[in-house]
Amino acid sequence: MNQDSNTQRRLELMRLIREENHNNQQRIRTREEILYGKSGSYSSSDEYGYPLSAAEYSRPEEGVHMSSFGLRLVIAVLLFGIYFFCRGQDLSIGGITAAQIETAVNAQEETKLVDFISQFPDILKSK
Numbered sequence: 001m002n003q004d005s006n007t008q009r010r011l012e013l014m015r016l017i018r019e020e021n022h023n024n025q026q027r028i029r030t031r032e033e034i035l036y037g038k039s040g041s042y043s044s045s046d047e048y049g050y051p052l053s054a055a056e057y058s059r060p061e062e063g064v065h066m067s068s069f070g071l072r073l074v075i076a077v078l079l080f081g082i083y084f085f086c087r088g089q090d091l092s093i094g095g096i097t098a099a100q101i102e103t104a105v106n107a108q109e110e111t112k113l114v115d116f117i118s119q120f121p122d123i124l125k126s127k
Helices: 002-036 069-089 098-117 121-126
Strands: none
Touching: 069 098
């Protein structure tokens, strides 16, 4: 009977060690998710019911992080298409013609070029 008792204690000890090992691995994974931004699900406790610490549980709200590049590209293509169509058909939208747009863009480019060149006075003196 003493041997059965020792065997049961050893089995219980092995189970507790495995449970603690699993708990430690879960905490490490959770901390890696927090530190390195790895994706995964956060929960308030692991499968054994041990609560996570406040640093492990609290995290910033995750939303869908989308770049606005695609939207800006679509808008730019649409605007260019409208401009090109108006230029070809000689139309105006809201009283603005394609020629007025071209004039405004050319004036803006010239000012930017002059501002850019004025930053380098050595280049202007050598000419």
